[in-house]
Every structure is written in C-alpha cells, then in structure tokens.
Amino acid sequence: QVQLVESGGGLMQAGGSLRLSCAASGRTFSSYHMAWFRQAPGKGREFVAHVSSSGGITYYTDSVKGRFTISRDNAKNMVYLQMNSLKPEDTAVYFCAAKRGFMVVQPDEYDYWGQGTQVTVSS
Numbered sequence: 001q002v003q004l005v006e007s008g009g010g011l012m013q014a015g016g017s018l019r020l021s022c023a024a025s026g027r028t029f030s031s032y033h034m035a036w037f038r039q040a041p042g043k044g045r046e047f048v049a050h051v052s053s054s055g056g057i058t059y060y061t062d063s064v065k066g067r068f069t070i071s072r073d074n075a076k077n078m079v080y081l082q083m084n085s086l087k088p089e090d091t092a093v094y095f096c097a098a099k100r101g102f103m104v105v106q107p108d109e110y111d112y113w114g115q116g117t118q119v120t121v122s123s
Contacts, residue, residue, distance in 0.1 A: 002026045002098045002112040009094060009117030016086050016121075022079040022096035022114060030054075030074040033103050035110060036081045038092035038119075045095070047105035049081065057103065063089075086121045093118050 008020040020036070035050035049060045049070040058070050069082040079096055094117050097110035 002029065002032060004096050004098060004112055004114035006094065006096050006114040006117040009119045011120045011122065012086050014087055014121055014123050017082070017084045018086065018119060020081040020083065020094055020096075020117060020119070022081075024077040024079065024098065026077070029077045029098075032098040032100055032112075034070075034072055034079045035097045035099075035105075036070060036079075037095045037097060037107055037110075038090075039095070039116075040092040043092075045107045046092075047107065048094070050103055050105070051079065052103060053100075059103065059105075061105075083119070086119075088121045088123045091119060091121050 003025040005023045033053050036048040037045045038048050039045045047061055051058045051070045051072050055072045067085045072079045096114045098112040099110045
C-alpha cells in the first residue's frame with residue numbers, strides 16, 4: 001500500500017512558478033508509476049503528467065508541455081511537479097496518484113491518491 005501527501009500549493013500571479021511535492025510512504029514506491037492530476041471547480045479530474053517507476057519516461061498533457069516538469073527521487077520516495085509560466089487556467093486542486101502496470105492517463109486506473117493541494121493563479 002502507498003500513502004501520498006501533497007504539498008507546495010499556493011497563490012501565485014500569472015507567469016510565476018511553483019513546485020509541488022508528493023511524499024510517498026511504503027518500501028515499494030519505486031515499483032509505481034506516478035502521476036499528477038488536477039481538478040478545477042465544477043470540472044472532472046484532468047491528467048497533467050506522469051513519470052515511469054524508474055523516472056526514465058515522462059508524458060504531459062498538451063496544455064502544460066514546455067511549462068511543467070515532472071520528476072521523482074526514488075531514494076527519497078518523492079515526486080515533484082515544477083510549474084513555470086503559470087496561467088489562470090492552471091488554477092485547480094492538484095493530486096498525485098500511483099499505479100503499477102501500464103502507464104495511462106485515465107484517473108480511474110490509478111490505485112492510490114493524495115488529498116490534494118490547491119493552486120490558484122491570479123491574472
């Protein structure tokens with residue numbers, strides 16, 4: 001089992017940067033693919049980025065490519081999302097999630113979730 005705790009959210013002006021962190025418990029962290037999702041008010045949970053268990057493969061949704069970077073440190077059981085050039089449309093609650101097996105973008109396929117951290121970007 002994996003427990004996930006996100007941190008690093010906050011209020012930022014457009015154009016600014018934030019780094020989200022996700023701390024994972026459990027000795028099998030390195031066997032899980034990790035992802036970031038976000039959910040804006042009144043909308044469904046949206047895939048943002050994922051990173052393979054080894055960290056060697058990453059994938060991003062089009063709207064964040066070139067602005068966001070996902071990374072992980074398996075020695076520290078941590079996953080990060082560096083967010084640059086933030087836009088008001090990035091405002092959402094951001095969740096990290098974990099799964100084994102295939103890397104996918106559908107939230108229903110992920111087994112473990114954190115509680116989320118709020119990111120608000122003002123114009």
